[in-house]
Amino acid sequence: MDERLIKALDFSNFKLSLNNQKKLILNKLEDKLIIYENNGKFTANKETISYIACLVNNFTHKDQKTLIILDDLNKPIKILDINNFLEKLIDIHTIATNEYYIEYEKISRSRNIKKLLNLEENE
Numbered sequence: 001m002d003e004r005l006i007k008a009l010d011f012s013n014f015k016l017s018l019n020n021q022k023k024l025i026l027n028k029l030e031d032k033l034i035i036y037e038n039n040g041k042f043t044a045n046k047e048t049i050s051y052i053a054c055l056v057n058n059f060t061h062k063d064q065k066t067l068i069i070l071d072d073l074n075k076p077i078k079i080l081d082i083n084n085f086l087e088k089l090i091d092i093h094t095i096a097t098n099e100y101y102i103e104y105e106k107i108s109r110s111r112n113i114k115k116l117l118n119l120e121e122n123e
Contacts (some may be wrong), residue, residue, distance in 0.1 A: 032096035040077030
């Protein structure tokens, strides 16, 4: 086989593996962003955090702690301490995003399939 064709196939395989690894770590991130509160399932994403923060900031009664909100499955869930819930969302999002960043950087620095798949030490 022509050497150029071999290099093209190797590069194609590398790009495919790279994209698969990126999808894999993104799926891990999405799993880590799930939080369960009072039998409700919530995703600690930017939208949820912004929504809860907006509710906290716009309470007419600042001493009010409980709130009914819809979870990811559209079930009404009573949140007993909305400020604590917001802190949990932010903490989970921050930790998961930082872990994602570290993994993404490792993948981005990989220059061949062996390094990409951790068959060889990354430099």
